[in-house]
Amino acid sequence: MLAEIRGLNEECGVFGVWGHQDASQITYYGLHSLQHRGQEGTGMVVTDGKKLKGIKGEGLVTEIFTADAMKELEGKSAIGHVRYATAGGGGYENVQPLLFNSQSGSLALCHNGNLVNATALKHQLEGQGSIFQTSSDTEVLAHLIKRAGFSSLKDRVKNALSMIKGAYAFLIMTETELMVALDPNGMRPLSLGKIGDAYAVASETCAFDVVGAEFIRDILPGELLIIDDNGFRSEMFAMASNIAMCTMEYVYFSRPDSNINGINVHTARKNLGKELAFEAPIEGDVVTGVPDSSISVAIGYAEASGIPYEMGLIKNRYVGRTFIQPSQSLREQGVKMKLSPVRGVVEGKRVIMVDDSIVRGTTSRRIVTMLKEAGATEVHVLISSPPIKNPCFYGIDTSTKEELIAGNHSVEEIREIIGADTLTFLSTEGMVKAIGRKDGQCLACFTGQYPTEIYPSTVHPYEKV
Secondary structure, X not given: OOHHHHOOOEOEEEEEEEOOOOHHHHHHHHHHHOHHHOOOEEEEEEEOOOOEEEXXXXXXXXXXXXXXXXXXXXXXXXXXXXXXXXXXXXXXXXXXXXXXXXXXXXXXXXXXXXXXXXXXXXXXXXXXXOOOOOOOOOHHHHHHHHXXXXXXXXXXXHHHHOOOOEEEEEEEEOXXXXXXXXXXXXXXXXXXXXXXXXXXXXXXXXXXXHHOOEEEEEOOOOEEEEEEOOEEEEEEOOOOOOOOEEHHHHHXXXXXXXXXXXXXXXXXXXXXXXXXXXXXXXXXXXXXXXXOOOHHXXXXXXHHHXXXXXXXXXXXXXXXXXXXXXXXXXXXXXXXHHEEEOHHHHOOOEEEEEEOOOOOOHHHHHHHXXXXXXXXXXXXXXXXXXXXXXXXXXXXXXXXXXXXXXXXXXXXXXXXXXXXXXXXXXOHHHHHHHHOOOXXXXXXXXXXXXXXXXXXXXXXXXXXX
């Protein structure tokens, strides 16, 4: 579904490069390829080996990193970030990377994910004298690093990482090194690549393709990777445990040309469509997917069912950020701005509409209505994931059960609300089978079984977990 309209947004994406004369330009293109992971703010910090310098702002990559701004970002290494606001909310001060200066040296860090014990740690740190400059949970790590009683930065970072809980992929840069860390559950995608003699790190491998980097390997759960002018070395700051990669990375968030732990996202989505065809054989005339993430699923369903795939919905790619807003009224108005039915394809047809998920139901209802207004005689809605019944505390902006339509209504009630002739969700077992991961997946939003402890301060006051 369209994240800008529907409101199912992941917190962010990260990109970094070490040891390249065009570090800022490479990071610009890397962040641009990750723009789908965050459109509210972006930032970049570079180092020339002597000092750190950064630029950030609220807006798109192309808006913040103008030609004049890029002239100020000269250096051999850089880290960058694109974000949606979840923990800590929006605001310029929360745009990352966060940059800290001190007499002992500077530190920049950025983060993909969400720390479930951030509030508890903030209370503890404030009691010890810390003063926070942002409301972002990412800043907690900087304070923990600074207060750790070890002489080497590596040991201070490892100690700090041992104290935080939740989903995180961190990039931590100083004047002389880049540190990369992934949480012990491996909830977020993070990969290492190489451009000539330089190293790159990215939330998704599609960024490597854009900047001409060769994929080396995925960062391991619980791993701390240290990159400097001598190469890279790996240490484990925690034992990998209860591996739980976010399933929605495969279902929705990641670009189809990315690979996550060796699995191509487009292929996984086609397999989800094939599994849907097995679980939900519908009599129809055309299969269409809701752009963009569901197109691969629809193609898989069409191949397995023998029903032709058609482009029944067109996405308007020239709608500005005015419609990338969290308010419900703009979401509803935005549907018509972002999507148009193709009357020549759907008129007089039984349409099988394939989508990746239903969160609030508003967008699905409006798409079904548009298809029927365009002449579809029937609209059968197939969803390539189970009902999302539970909030996410790991970096996706569904923090309360009351905002989730499946958390409050049965499948039949949802079908009536959205106006579909039939509605079918893929089973949890079918989804896991189709994705084909050998390690575990986080299924918490579907099953309510969270891979980490959930701290009371993380939960919305009206929620029960």
